[in-house]
Amino acid sequence: MSTSGATDAVMAPEPEPPGGGEERPLLDVRNLHVEFRTREGIAKAVNGVNYSVHAGETLAVLGESGSGKSVTAQAVMGILDSPPGFITQGEVVFQGRDLLRMGGEERRKIRGARMAMIFQDALSSLNPVLSVGEQLGEMFRVHQGLSRKEARAKAIELMERVRIPAARERVKQYPHQFSGGMRQRVMIAMAMALEPELIIADEPTTALDVTVQAQVMDLLAELQREYNMGLILITHDLGVVADVADKIAVMYAGRIVESSPVHDIYRAPAHPYTRGLLDSIPRVDLKGQELYAIKGLPPNLLHIPPGCAFNPRCPRAQEVCRTDVPPLYRVNQERASACHFWKETLDDDSAPSGDA
Amino acid sequence: MTDTVKGAAPAGEPILQVRNLVKHFPLTRGIVFQKQVGAVKAVDGISFDLHRGETLGIVGESGCGKSTVAKLLMNLERATSGEVFYKGEDITRLSGRALKAVRRNIQMVFQDPYTSLNPRMTVGDIIGEPFDIHPEVAPKGDRRKRVQELLDVVGLNPEYVNRYPHQFSGGQRQRIGIARGLALNPEIIICDEPVSALDVSVQAQVVNLMEKLQDEFGLSYIFIAHDLSIVRHISDRVGVMYLGRMAEIGTDAEIYEHPTHPYTQALLSAVPVPDPQAREQRAAGADSGAAAGRGRIILSGDVPSPADPPSGCRFRTRCWKAQDRCAQEQPLLAVPEVFRGSGTPAEHESACHFAEERATAEAA
Numbered sequence: 001m002s003t004s005g006a007t008d009a010v011m012a013p014e015p016e017p018p019g020g021g022e023e024r025p026l027l028d029v030r031n032l033h034v035e036f037r038t039r040e041g042i043a044k045a046v047n048g049v050n051y052s053v054h055a056g057e058t059l060a061v062l063g064e065s066g067s068g069k070s071v072t073a074q075a076v077m078g079i080l081d082s083p084p085g086f087i088t089q090g091e092v093v094f095q096g097r098d099l100l101r102m103g104g105e106e107r108r109k110i111r112g113a114r115m116a117m118i119f120q121d122a123l124s125s126l127n128p129v130l131s132v133g134e135q136l137g138e139m140f141r142v143h144q145g146l147s148r149k150e151a152r153a154k155a156i157e158l159m160e161r162v163r164i165p166a167a168r169e170r171v172k173q174y175p176h177q178f179s180g181g182m183r184q185r186v187m188i189a190m191a192m193a194l195e196p197e198l199i200i201a202d203e204p205t206t207a208l209d210v211t212v213q214a215q216v217m218d219l220l221a222e223l224q225r226e227y228n229m230g231l232i233l234i235t236h237d238l239g240v241v242a243d244v245a246d247k248i249a250v251m252y253a254g255r256i257v258e259s260s261p262v263h264d265i266y267r268a269p270a271h272p273y274t275r276g277l278l279d280s281i282p283r284v285d286l287k288g289q290e291l292y293a294i295k296g297l298p299p300n301l302l303h304i305p306p307g308c309a310f311n312p313r314c315p316r317a318q319e320v321c322r323t324d325v326p327p328l329y330r331v332n333q334e335r336a337s338a339c340h341f342w343k344e345t346l347d348d349d350s351a352p353s354g355d356a
Numbered sequence: 357m358t359d360t361v362k363g364a365a366p367a368g369e370p371i372l373q374v375r376n377l378v379k380h381f382p383l384t385r386g387i388v389f390q391k392q393v394g395a396v397k398a399v400d401g402i403s404f405d406l407h408r409g410e411t412l413g414i415v416g417e418s419g420c421g422k423s424t425v426a427k428l429l430m431n432l433e434r435a436t437s438g439e440v441f442y443k444g445e446d447i448t449r450l451s452g453r454a455l456k457a458v459r460r461n462i463q464m465v466f467q468d469p470y471t472s473l474n475p476r477m478t479v480g481d482i483i484g485e486p487f488d489i490h491p492e493v494a495p496k497g498d499r500r501k502r503v504q505e506l507l508d509v510v511g512l513n514p515e516y517v518n519r520y521p522h523q524f525s526g527g528q529r530q531r532i533g534i535a536r537g538l539a540l541n542p543e544i545i546i547c548d549e550p551v552s553a554l555d556v557s558v559q560a561q562v563v564n565l566m567e568k569l570q571d572e573f574g575l576s577y578i579f580i581a582h583d584l585s586i587v588r589h590i591s592d593r594v595g596v597m598y599l600g601r602m603a604e605i606g607t608d609a610e611i612y613e614h615p616t617h618p619y620t621q622a623l624l625s626a627v628p629v630p631d632p633q634a635r636e637q638r639a640a641g642a643d644s645g646a647a648a649g650r651g652r653i654i655l656s657g658d659v660p661s662p663a664d665p666p667s668g669c670r671f672r673t674r675c676w677k678a679q680d681r682c683a684q685e686q687p688l689l690a691v692p693e694v695f696r697g698s699g700t701p702a703e704h705e706s707a708c709h710f711a712e713e714r715a716t717a718e719a720a
Contacts, residue, residue: 209418209659210417211623214626217628218654236555237628238630242634243629263633266632281585282585287589290564293564297527297528
């Protein structure tokens with residue numbers, strides 16, 4: 001924690017207009033730190049994450065496994081396993097109030113009703129011994145105190161809204177009787193049930209086939225537009241991100257290393273890690289050549305390298321990268337990059353790979 | 357590891373010929389008196405050739421039978437009917453010693469590097485185990501050295517020979533799996549989703565390794581995956597499977613640039629492109645009608661159950677071109693008549709009565 005103290009000042013989130021009603025983001029995560037205290041030592045999973053989402057906006061959080069993208073989401077939702085996980089610093093401001101300072105009862109009212117989460121693996125997130133209708137109806141019975149009968153009617157309505165065919169019959173069925181795509185629709189229906197302002201989707205389509213993935217992403221985008229929700233999409237798929245996101249936050253070793261509007265980042269990444277990820281996508285015009293590969297492995301969170309966490313794998317690493325943690329430099333009004341050499345990375349990109 | 361190019365077969369000659377391969381898994385009812393009430397038609401008449409030194413990619417959604425094909429080629433499952441000719445010999449009926457000899461030349465790399473390595477065995481034992489089964493490949497005293505050579509070949513430190521799988525990351529484990537596949541100097545390696553479980557930045561490393569090994573040892577790959585961009589990168593030819601049948605097969609450019617089967621077209625259009633500008637283009641295309649423009653085709657519904665596949669063309673229940681003929685007559689995998697002798701890239705095998713190219717970006 002001690003090394004990051006200096007950088008926090010630089011990484012301070014953009015100054016907000018005082019009391020700016022329209023400008024205020026729906027969710028504002030500020031300098032969030034999460035660690036897991038394990039027998040082997042303290043794993044620093046999230047080290048000072050800042051991001052914000054406005055109503056109707058889609059933020060994609062991109063990262064590999066172990067980058068802290070899901071842990072951040074769990075901390076925001078308040079479903080972090082604790083112990084071993086502990087939030088050591090930071091604020092999660094949702095509609096102007098810091099969730100981390102709320103009591104359990106208060107948070108429970110927000111969770112599900114105001115913000116909801118869609119998980120990756122629908123089969124293991126749904127209860128196998130309850131029918132789909134009961135699970136959907138539970139949302140209404142617990143949060144709104146509806147009767148069983150009313151809740152069932154609502155459940156059918158929801159299933160129709162996420163376009164599950166023959167909803168009236170299928171409401172009695174159990175999760176195993178649904179296909180993967182349909183199960184994910186049930187998950188979406190459940191998250192949508194109380195019309196929350198914010199949805200966090202953690203790899204919602206990773207387990208699905210491409211043709212089904214397209215259906216599910218379409219549905220999600222449509223519902224988002226309809227209800228003007230904020231959406232945090234957690235994924236490692238650069239294709240999905242390009243398809244739906246408004247802005248992107250790239251995470252590496254528990255930090256946001258680059259944040260940017262979606263078009264800019266694909267055109268010219270300002271961080272070598274982002275650049276490496278984009279370059280390792282197979283391209284048609286480079287077939288037959290070796291794929292660009294980021295060398296090495298993602299760091300062990302128990303032993304994050306000193307300086308920039310990416311320095312052992314970075315083609316651009318200099319002495320300063322091994323000693324000083326790069327602050328999140330402001331590239332322009334909307335972009336930021338945590339690289340000492342973001343200018344060079346940005347310029348370098350515009351020169352050689354000039355693909356249209 | 358040096359005597360790589362075995363036999364005198366020149367490059368390009370078919371090394372593996374698959375003819376009408378069928379695998380039905382029986383569905384039974386009853387406990388004491390079991391009777392068969394149906395069958396899951398996992399693979400239902402597949403034919404293709406694998407040439408020496410080439411990579412044949414097989415793509416398709418889950419449940420289309422691509423992994424069953426891999427198991428049939430390895431003879432891990434017995435085919436219900438059909439033949440697999442390896443150097444002119446049908447290997448589906450082999451057993452005992454003859455089968456063992458063939459398996460030496462056909463090896464497999466599995467999807468999940470976490471479950472396909474025995475956690476109680478050291479890396480040296482895992483990679484050396486093939487030598488226990490085929491002792492003629494490496495004499496006993498020589499084995500440790502061979503294992504270390506193999507580790508070096510796949511880019512791992514040879515000193516790791518006494519470590520256990522849990523001490524390695526996913527990408528490193530997949531390298532161990534590849535080293536095990538290489539141990540017997542096979543001619544063919546069947547890779548069933550070899551990079552699907554790996555992180556994006558590590559996928560590229562493993563794909564590069566596999567391409568390097570192919571050049572070095574003259575291997576032929578069957579590369580099964582659902583990631584279309586990786587398959588395109590590594591494959592010389594690509595086959596698209598749907599519900600136990602081959603929908604379309606051709607060179608990578610033919611399949612990706614000039615698909616004529618509606619399923620292939622839908623599959624390719626559904627892949628999210630890592631370029632935000634494609635979004636606007638696609639939105640523009642969608643307005644002018646999904647089937648006509650370059651817009652995304654979103655298929656409705658799910659893949660039907662392979663236990664009860666549709667009659668005729670299997671794709672007809674989700675196809676926007678389907679007509680009566682599709683329900684009655686099964687389309688055969690052949691070059692469609694309209695393209696026969698045309699000399700265009702659309703001239704490749706496609707199992708559709710109404711095969712045609714979509715208007716591409718260049719044409720529009």
